[in-house]
Amino acid sequence: xxxxxxxxxxxxxxxxxxxxxxxxxxxxxxxxxxxxxxxxxxxxxxxxxxxxxxxxxxxxxxxxxxxxxxxxxxxxxxxxxxxxxxxxxxxxxxxxxxxxxxxxxxxxxxxxxxxxxxxxxxxxxxxxxxxxxxxxxxxxxxxxxxxxxxxxxxxxxxxxxxxxxxxx
Numbered sequence: 001x002x003x004x005x006x007x008x009x010x011x012x013x014x015x016x017x018x019x020x021x022x023x024x025x026x027x028x029x030x031x032x033x034x035x036x037x038x039x040x041x042x043x044x045x046x047x048x049x050x051x052x053x054x055x056x057x058x059x060x061x062x063x064x065x066x067x068x069x070x071x072x073x074x075x076x077x078x079x080x081x082x083x084x085x086x087x088x089x090x091x092x093x094x095x096x097x098x099x100x101x102x103x104x105x106x107x108x109x110x111x112x113x114x115x116x117x118x119x120x121x122x123x124x125x126x127x128x129x130x131x132x133x134x135x136x137x138x139x140x141x142x143x144x145x146x147x148x149x150x151x152x153x154x155x156x157x158x159x160x161x162x163x164x165x166x167x168x
Contacts, residue, residue: 042077046070053140057084058150069140075101075149076136086151092136094118097125098155099135104148111138127152 046052051070057079058064067082069075076099079086087098094117103111108131114122115137122132135149 042069042073042081044070050142053142053145053147055140055144056146056148057082058148059085060151060153071140071142073140074136075099075138075140078140079135084151086135087155088136090136094121094134094136096156097121097134100125100127100152100155101133101135101138102129102150102152103131103133103138104150105131107144107147110141110143110147124156125152126154126156 046068047070053069053071053073054066055069055075055078056064056066065082065084067078067084069078074092076086076088076092079099080088086101088096089098090096092099100122111133114133118134118137121134122128125132132152138144138149140147
């Protein structure tokens with residue numbers, strides 16, 4: 001055992017900082033940033049009018065709800081901000097279909113092509129249509145100003161019926 005400790009001594013002297021140096025070291029302040037929660041960006045108002053993106057949600061009852069988002073907003077979290085019943089059980093990790101929406105046909109070509117994983121999940125969504133997308137995969141751009149998103153009559157939800165999702 002002592003042989004092992006003696007053989008390590010040169011290594012320790014070369015590679016380890018002596019404790020007295022640490023005690024004499026100047027005080028360095030550590031700056032930390034606030035932890036960003038999922039959807040926190042969507043809780044902030046647009047900084048300028050140029051960033052505003054107008055969206056109309058059509059809920060399960062057929063009622064139109066006009067909201068103002070901003071460039072860069074995730075549709076799922078924006079829906080939560082305004083109390084729209086879009087569940088988002090997986091919190092935008094692309095693992096469920098509870099944020100399934102129908103995108104108005106005029107805007108389908110303005111969205112990026114859906115990834116294969118989104119397509120695979122949408123195959124599991126009830127009431128699938130050719131204009132179906134997952135709300136968590138739609139990030140607002142100025143080109144999407146005026147977009148209309150309709151919620152399907154039902155989803156394969158994880159919450160008890162009647163529960164309204166809230167922002168985290």
